[in-house]
Amino acid sequence: MKLVVGTFITLDGVMQAPGAPEEDRSGGFAHGGWLVPWFDERMGELAAGWSEAADALLLGRRTYEIFAAHWPHVGDEDPIAAKLNRVRKYVASRTLDVLDWDNSVLLRGDVAAEVARLKQQPGGELQVTGSGELVQTLLRHDLVDEFRLWVFPLVLGRGKRLFADGALPAALTLTDTIMTSTGVAIHLYRRAGKPAYGSFALEQPSPAEIERRRSIEASVRS
Template sequence: MGTLMLMELTSLDGVAQAPGGPEEDTSDGFRHGGWAVPHFDEEMIERIAARTERGAALLLGRRTYDIFAASWPLAEPDDRVGAKLNGMPKYVASRTLDTVSWQNSALLTGDVAEAVGKLKASVDGEIQVHGSIGLVQTLLRHDLVDEIRLSTFPVLLGSGRRLFADGTIPARFRLVGTETSATGVVVTTHARDGELTYGAIGPETGNW
């Protein structure tokens, strides 16, 4: 059974749109593309490469697939991330694409949640989701996410598509790892941990 991991970059206010470049995603007039780039250093790139190399398969939404398919095939042969992404099996969840041309890519057909459930049952290892903000909501809504690796950058953007948008269902996660880069990026890894629980705190409750 595969483990489905979200690998996401967000600002402090939760924006995940276009971290990698000005033209990456300008939908809805977004003007802050490339906001994550100044915080990348060799150490962070090494960490991303090491984590990406652990993947057994890649699962992408249409927009992120288009961005990756236009970029990563241009990577140099010694680029560890490029070599891994180009070589690994890739599955694309899209209702608008008829074909996918990036090597080792395949379209998921039919109901997305059902198709991803079957994918998890057939893949031995880590299925990584990068970006794919719209797809992420579907995966969370159907409780298909096993882990979230969240890189939070020390910036506020004020606008843009947020990773955990309206419609995210309540769920509990357990912190299983944390790292901090020299440029101030906090990377946390969270594992799915059952149903959300509730309580009350204050002098009147005896829990203070």
Template sequence: MRKIITNTFATLDGVIQAPGGPEEDRAGGFELGGWSFHYWDEIMGQVMDEGMSRPYDLLLGRKTYDIFAAHWPFMENDPTAEQFNACNKYVATQTLKDATWQNTVLLNGDTLAQLKALKSEDGIDLQVHGSADFIQTLLRHNLIDEMNIWIFPLVIGQGKKLFANGTVPSNLKLTKHSVSSTGVIMTTYVPDGEIKVGSFALEEPTELEIKRRESGV
């Protein structure tokens, strides 16, 4: 079975929209695109290189695919471009009917069934980059095996969120983390079962606590 691994840049308040540039995604009137640019350092480059050193194919939403297809095929003497151009690109879309970027496979039939079939195959990992809307589908259907979340030290207050409404409640286990010189926390999480709840309340609630519960506050 192939692993689906997401790679996401997020602000402290969970915004993942347009980290790479002003024109990346202006949906909803978003005006702060490019918010991750000035945080990059050598440590982040090393962690990125490590994560992309193993063989992988790309699994992308339509918008991120369009951004990548307009950029990476035109980069020269760039290791990432060489990897992206050579690997298979699987695109979850109901609108794209044709693609010119080499090694592109469109998942534009029953996309969910195609995703499950792709994941069930033997093969190399499937890396998801960006794809803010598409990640919501993967989360809702519990299809993600590993999440690399880089948390940047800023808040934006609006924009597309990583864990949006409709996210299925679940535990996550932290398996790796490091911190850049610019304060970016680079984390890796894997699914860890259902949420287990408990309580710090007194075994025998006080009279005031009983009244508080009855009030519905």
């Protein structure tokens, strides 16, 4: 299966509590529900279509609890609820013992190894939604194949971020961009190997550049 991370983020990369104030107040986060004013019909259509493409979900403990308290009570006349309620859900948690949401499976032990095993199974998309701490583990172990980044035109200045310290350097290829009526840009990326590097420096450094480099080296040594 292909592992796809779909995430709502602000321009400064915050992904915490997009759907409601009470979703995740950890760290004193007071901006929960920031997504809602930007939601339009097109976003609903895209979310439903991509949900239908999931062969399985991979969720962290907090996102699982949010989803399990919401989607089973929406009713299967909603296409997203119908899909999420019937699809297999793999949950990474060190604290949960029982999963009450139908068709949910608890991942125990080494999460990275378990996810790598899941990716070897036949199928289409193994989708991750939210699950910020789990995504950090996936990034550290280079397990993400594609990103669907819903980028909202606002800055919050604090909160849990998608690409936190510890993510492995990686190059990505932009495969599509979709704009909504409210200015949300949805960027689709796939893995493209390791980053490439270069330099705009002069082939023969100027005296000022040589002195600048000496100054940097001196400050590092000190």
